[in-house]
Amino acid sequence: MSRAIAIARKDWREFVRDRRLLVMAALVLLLAFAATVTAAARIAAYEADRTATERRDRTTWESQGARNPHSAAHFATWALRPLTPLAVLEPGVTPYAGSAIWMEAHHQNGARARAVDDAAIAFDTGTFSVAWILQTILPLLLFVIAAGLVARERERGTLRLLLVGGAEPRGLLPAKLVGLARIALILAAPVLLAGLIAAGAAGSVEPLRLLLWAGVHILFLGIVATAGVAVSAASRTLSAAMLALVGLWCVAVLIAPRAGTTLAQAVAPVPAPDAFWSRLQADLARAPDPFSDKVFEAAVLKRYGATTVEALPVSFAGLQLDASERVGATVFDRHFGALAAIHARQRAAMRWASLISPLPALQNISMALAGTDGAHQLAFQRQAEAHRRRTIGLLNRDMADHGAGRDFDYRAGPELWRATPDFRFRPPPLGQVLRGIVPDLLILLGWAGAAALALVVAARGLARRLG
Amino acid sequence: MGRLILIEARLLARERRAWAVLALLALAAALAAVTGHGLLEQQLEGRRIAAAGDPAGLARVAAALRPGADPAMAVLLPYWIRDEAVSPPPPLADFSAGRAMFEPHATTLTLRARPDTLFQRTAVDNPEATTRGLLDLGFLAVVLAPLALIALGYGLFTADRDSGAARLLLVQGGSPARLLLARSVPRLALVAAPIALAALALLAFGPAIEGRAAAAAWWLAIAAAFLAFWWAAILAVNALRIGAETAALALVALWALTTLVLPAAIAAGAQLAFPPPSRFQQIAEARAAEIAATSAWETDHPELAAEGFAGRLASVRKTLGIARTVERAVAPLDARFDAQLAGQQRLVRALAWIAPPLAAADAMTAVAGTDAGRALGFRRAAAAQLAGLKARLGGFIDRGAVMTAAEHDALPRFAWRPEPARPIGLVAFLAAAAALLTALALRRLSRRPI
Numbered sequence: 024m025s026r027a028i029a030i031a032r033k034d035w036r037e038f039v040r041d042r043r044l045l046v047m048a049a050l051v052l053l054l055a056f057a058a059t060v061t062a063a064a065r066i067a068a069y070e071a072d073r074t075a076t077e078r079r080d081r082t083t084w085e086s087q088g089a090r091n092p093h094s095a096a097h098f099a100t101w102a103l104r105p106l107t108p109l110a111v112l113e114p115g116v117t118p119y120a121g122s123a124i125w126m127e128a129h130h131q132n133g134a135r136a137r138a139v140d141d142a143a144i145a146f147d148t149g150t151f152s153v154a155w156i157l158q159t160i161l162p163l164l165l166f167v168i169a170a171g172l173v174a175r176e177r178e179r180g181t182l183r184l185l186l187v188g189g190a191e192p193r194g195l196l197p198a199k200l201v202g203l204a205r206i207a208l209i210l211a212a213p214v215l216l217a218g219l220i221a222a223g224a225a226g227s228v229e230p231l232r233l234l235l236w237a238g239v240h241i242l243f244l245g246i247v248a249t250a251g252v253a254v255s256a257a258s259r260t261l262s263a264a265m266l267a268l269v270g271l272w273c274v275a276v277l278i279a280p281r282a283g284t285t286l287a288q289a290v291a292p293v294p295a296p297d298a299f300w301s302r303l304q305a306d307l308a309r310a311p312d313p314f315s316d317k318v319f320e321a322a323v324l325k326r327y328g329a330t331t332v333e334a335l336p337v338s339f340a341g342l343q344l345d346a347s348e349r350v351g352a353t354v355f356d357r358h359f360g361a362l363a364a365i366h367a368r369q370r371a372a373m374r375w376a377s378l379i380s381p382l383p384a385l386q387n388i389s390m391a392l393a394g395t396d397g398a399h400q401l402a403f404q405r406q407a408e409a410h411r412r413r414t415i416g417l418l419n420r421d422m423a424d425h426g427a428g429r430d431f432d433y434r435a436g437p438e439l440w441r442a443t444p445d446f447r448f449r450p451p452p453l454g455q456v457l458r459g460i461v462p463d464l465l466i467l468l469g470w471a472g473a474a475a476l477a478l479v480v481a482a483r484g485l486a487r488r489l490g
Numbered sequence: 491m492g493r494l495i496l497i498e499a500r501l502l503a504r505e506r507r508a509w510a511v512l513a514l515l516a517l518a519a520a521l522a523a524v525t526g527h528g529l530l531e532q533q534l535e536g537r538r539i540a541a542a543g544d545p546a547g548l549a550r551v552a553a554a555l556r557p558g559a560d561p562a563m564a565v566l567l568p569y570w571i572r573d574e575a576v577s578p579p580p581p582l583a584d585f586s587a588g589r590a591m592f593e594p595h596a597t598t599l600t601l602r603a604r605p606d607t608l609f610q611r612t613a614v615d616n617p618e619a620t621t622r623g624l625l626d627l628g629f630l631a632v633v634l635a636p637l638a639l640i641a642l643g644y645g646l647f648t649a650d651r652d653s654g655a656a657r658l659l660l661v662q663g664g665s666p667a668r669l670l671l672a673r674s675v676p677r678l679a680l681v682a683a684p685i686a687l688a689a690l691a692l693l694a695f696g697p698a699i700e701g702r703a704a705a706a707a708w709w710l711a712i713a714a715a716f717l718a719f720w721w722a723a724i725l726a727v728n729a730l731r732i733g734a735e736t737a738a739l740a741l742v743a744l745w746a747l748t749t750l751v752l753p754a755a756i757a758a759g760a761q762l763a764f765p766p767p768s769r770f771q772q773i774a775e776a777r778a779a780e781i782a783a784t785s786a787w788e789t790d791h792p793e794l795a796a797e798g799f800a801g802r803l804a805s806v807r808k809t810l811g812i813a814r815t816v817e818r819a820v821a822p823l824d825a826r827f828d829a830q831l832a833g834q835q836r837l838v839r840a841l842a843w844i845a846p847p848l849a850a851a852d853a854m855t856a857v858a859g860t861d862a863g864r865a866l867g868f869r870r871a872a873a874a875q876l877a878g879l880k881a882r883l884g885g886f887i888d889r890g891a892v893m894t895a896a897e898h899d900a901l902p903r904f905a906w907r908p909e910p911a912r913p914i915g916l917v918a919f920l921a922a923a924a925a926l927l928t929a930l931a932l933r934r935l936s937r938r939p940i
Binding site: 043047050054057061072073075076079080083086087098101103115116118119120121122123133134135136137139140141142143144146147148149150151155159160163167171175261262263265266269270273274277278280281282283284285287288289292293294295296297298299300301304308362365366369370373383386390396397400 | 525536617619621632743760769830834838848
């Protein structure tokens, strides 16, 4: 053990003496702090803006004066998506997903106001964030450092000196891994600490969620470090090791996630937006229309024991609107449900990219724990739609109950506007989140096992060659 | 010289590393071609559907335009008329996807539409897929190909210097320039070939789109100049008196800095320097203006508002008045969005010179028709067309006039033709930088080769 610590200390001294690596490490740390600060500022501004808008809009809603409830249903309300404190660490899909949904009568609208719409860059290699540093930049730096750990010693002939000094051939690689892990920890710890403090400052965070997020990233960096040492041990020269590792990084970080997207589009293509909306509109147009449906009118008259619409004790138009919403809801459920199913199949297809890299699985876990993945976005959209139906239903029923004989000339007052509840997004609980990422956690553990196996094989090979 | 190149090509063919690079590039090129082909097909299908418009709506308009149509129906015509604003197909979306995956390419212009809500109901894409991005040919040329060049070129001369074989090679091969040229040609060909083949395959099997061939020529010119620039940088590093290890480290660091760090930092900086106004504020402003302007429900159902010509005319006038009030209220904020986005683009273009991959990717998406500039151009053109259409249609309502078929046919239709991008400045810059770096490398190697 003491031998391993001695080797780890030696590697640390070499790392510190190599100014090239030290400069690179310092730059990475600087980047990480810049990413943390900008993300924290961005999310604080977003949340302040969101809450201010919600307050202002509530005032607007409540002070709209006497109005017909259906007029108010068209004016409607908005659902604005809150950002979780962990979005400071992992923005996930939030730049590409809508943050506001108009919950108007007759329509289930998609989420709009995406950050990416207000950005001018087409060359996207990642969103500047702590997760991006940990998942993209730090692995590259670790690979560059790892490349020389064994290969350089072999190239210079100092590897045999280590053995002469008492190091066990099979224990050499674990010792090297300990050395790299120490460097990785020293590099990652300030990044993680700054990120976790920023996330904690951004709002109330479940400690378990935070610990798990940090834990899976440490596991990922462990996989990277282990693979790095194994490749370095299997390479004849330092340059060969570096190129092999950069190539590995290229496949794992740059190609695999994008290949997953290609696979997902091939397996479950998302319809063209125009095709989706035009099919939905066509189905809506074909659906039964309570405004022209005599069967509906007859059923209402029978239910109330009336012979004419004018004799009804309720507003017939209010009932028609209510029925129309229910008809629309079945069409929306069908189309949006099919779209969600396509997205789910895409997610499953993208997971296959984890066969060539642990990164897609890590990204799924990271985004899910941060509350910034597709499942959270879907939950936001579904909750907004449920709220829309509740609110529009409330307004329609008020018109039906109080607008008899007046229909669209009926005016409701502020008490009705005050009675409509605000939209409050409830993120899925941690248990549900964890159930959704079990396959990804297993994949990540599988990668950890594969990396350990690679290290064992490399250690045996090295022992044989030195032996 | 040809013989020397042939010898170097044979030597390269014996390297496992070269085959590994070729296999990786070929796989990536195949994936990129499949991805690009699918994306372009989807783009074209979406445009076809959007251009077809709403047949039921067209029939309703036609009925209201017939001689003898009920004036009470015809007075609603301005609210029924739709102009489908469809962006021309991007000529090379299959080469460089850029923002094609999430930028809207069509919208419907009506009297109800507002500039701030024109492009709000289109997104159905999977944000998890969009976040991860696509592996397209542009990504291959700008991100992966330079890494492949580094893998093949970091030890072009430094490895021989390390092993002590450089002196011997120079004696056998003649001048360093001859040696480097002979080594450069097969390596550059190895990296460029998969990209060129994939591009040719896309052109051969892709749809016929106006300006596609010229755009492809520009795209390939950018890719060639960019790869030449990277190769020149590799030669320059080889000319330094450093070992292969340091050369590899320096080149990988340069790649990471210019390809990953600077673009991300520039994007974040552009957002900080030109922060867009709040979308939430825009929503709230529009709603506050709307609620202040009306308390009647007719805004959404003018056809049910009143019976008879006069009643409906009054209703649509009221609706139009409210819409104009709301539009006036949000116009300053809309203008700020436009200005900030244009500011971001200017800053990104200006700073892109310090990050050649960003400049190259930007230029590639510009010739491909998938860049932010073209998207903004489409939005502006649609907004301008909407303003003109609303002025014309609103005129009928203001005058209380019923539109005739001839007047309907004379309405301007959306027809926007963006100017094709010609990034001659960037190609010239990259070519000049490549020439300069190569000249410096050769000069240094000629003077102090070892």
